[in-house]
Amino acid sequence: xxxxxxxxxxxxxxxxxxxxxxxxxxxxxxxxxxxxxxxxxxxxxxxxxxxxxxxxxxxxxxxxxxxxxxxxxxxxxxxxxxxxxxxxxxxxxxxxxxxxxxxxxxxxxxxxxxxxxxxxxxxxxxxxxxxxxxxxxxxxxxxxxxxxxxxxxxxxxxxxxxxxxxxxxxxxxxxxxxxxxxxxxxxxxxxxxxxxxxxxxxxxxxxxxxxxxxxxxxxxxxxxxxxxxxxxxxxxxxxxxxxxxxxxxxxxxxxxxxxxxx
Numbered sequence: 001x002x003x004x005x006x007x008x009x010x011x012x013x014x015x016x017x018x019x020x021x022x023x024x025x026x027x028x029x030x031x032x033x034x035x036x037x038x039x040x041x042x043x044x045x046x047x048x049x050x051x052x053x054x055x056x057x058x059x060x061x062x063x064x065x066x067x068x069x070x071x072x073x074x075x076x077x078x079x080x081x082x083x084x085x086x087x088x089x090x091x092x093x094x095x096x097x098x099x100x101x102x103x104x105x106x107x108x109x110x111x112x113x114x115x116x117x118x119x120x121x122x123x124x125x126x127x128x129x130x131x132x133x134x135x136x137x138x139x140x141x142x143x144x145x146x147x148x149x150x151x152x153x154x155x156x157x158x159x160x161x162x163x164x165x166x167x168x169x170x171x172x173x174x175x176x177x178x179x180x181x182x183x184x185x186x187x188x189x190x191x192x193x194x195x196x197x198x199x200x201x202x203x204x205x206x207x208x209x210x211x212x213x214x215x216x217x218x219x220x221x222x223x224x225x226x227x228x229x230x231x232x233x234x235x236x237x238x239x240x241x242x243x244x245x246x247x248x249x250x251x252x253x254x255x256x257x258x259x260x261x262x
Contacts, residue, residue, distance in 0.1 A: 001056045003043075003081070004247035007064035007073070008109060009132040010155075011223075014043065015244035016052060022241060022248075024050045030066050039076025057081050061251040063088040063108035063243070086254060088112060093253045095119075097144045109243065110148065114139050116246030117219040121237060124213055126204060128235065129243075130222030132156065136203055138211060147211075149203055154196045154224055161188065173224070175231065197231050204234045 002017045007030055015025040026046045034042070047054040060077050062085045064070055070087075077085050086092070088108040094115050098106050109129070117127040118139045127137045133156070136149035152160075154173055162168045171188050179194050181187025208216055220228060220235045221242035229238035239245070 001052075001058060002248060002251055003057050003060045003077075004244050004251065005060065005062040005064075005073075005085070006109065006112065006243045006247060007062065007066050007069065009065055013244065014046065015241065015247070016047075016057070017244075017248050020248075022244060024052065025241065025244060030069065034069070034072055034076075036072045036075035036079055039073050040080040043076065044080055054080060057083070059083060059251065059255050060085040061088070061247050061254075062086070063112045063247055065107050065109050086251065088247070088250060092250065094250055095143065095253055096139070099144050099146050100148065106145065106148065110135055110137050111145070112243050112246030112250065113137065113221060114145050114246070115249055116239075116242045117217075118143050119249050120239070120242075120245065121217055121219055124211070124216045126207060126216060126218045127242075128200070128204070128218060128220045128222075128225070128228075130154070130220065130224040130228060134200075134222075136207060138207060141213070141215075147207070149207065151199065151203070154192060157196070158188075158192055161192070175227070193227075193231075197228065200228055201232055201234045 004015045006013045010030060011027050012030045013025060013027050016023045044054055060083050074085055088111060094111060096115050100106060113127045113129050114137050117125045123139050123141045123143055125139050129135045132153050134151045134153050138147040139145050158173055162170045171185050174189060175193045176186040176189045179190045181190045204218055218235050219237045219239060221239050225238050229235045
């Protein structure tokens with residue numbers, strides 16, 4: 001089995017692959033302070049809860065955008081599995097040239113999404129990840145990473161609204177029945193959700209206009225990706241496990257020399 005770990009700004013997602021099959025995945029909050037022992041116990045508990053034998057894990061790969069937890073997390077992995085984790089970063093083989101002005105600025109989270117989208121769905125492709133930030137990444141038909149757009153995630157936008165306006169409440173992020181809000185909550189939901197749909201559609205359309213090549217697919221992932229996939233024709237595919245699949249693809253290229261992608 002292969003353990004893949006995607007450490008995001010808000011949540012960490014863990015997946016277990018047996019061959020090409022994703023057996024299980026679990027999530028926990030990223031920024032809760034934990035010792036290496038706590039990480040070991042937490043991860044072992046996930047395995048036990050789903051009747052998986054953690055002793056069968058042969059290798060581990062991590063992509064992280066939260067550097068300050070990595071020392072404890074890596075040591076927890078060593079204690080539990082007696083393995084050194086492979087980390088997505090400089091020097092790792094991805095099979096994807098990063099042709100931006102400063103490739104080192106492209107985060108591991110964006111790389112694993114881009115690798116997965118290109119290898120699973122082909123190129124050219126725009127990858128939209130609805131996470132803490134909403135990110136848009138462009139990969140051309142030859143598999144080169146060429147451009148990126150970053151905007152505040154919808155949760156950040158919601159928090160900014162109620163934290164900076166004293167009379168506005170915290171709200172659930174969901175689409176109201178109508179854009180014509182009848183009270184404070186539905187008016188805020190309408191502004192957030194319909195406004196964000198407009199942002200997504202405009203950014204994708206503007207990227208396609210400037211890229212100016214035919215046949216671009218748009219692949220979405222991330223916590224709110226399903227909602228936006230259902231609400232706009234601008235998104236072709238929603239894949240909630242895109243990041244975990246990208247980690248597995250990169251793992252296989254580096255550990256097994258098995259690169260069956262495009």
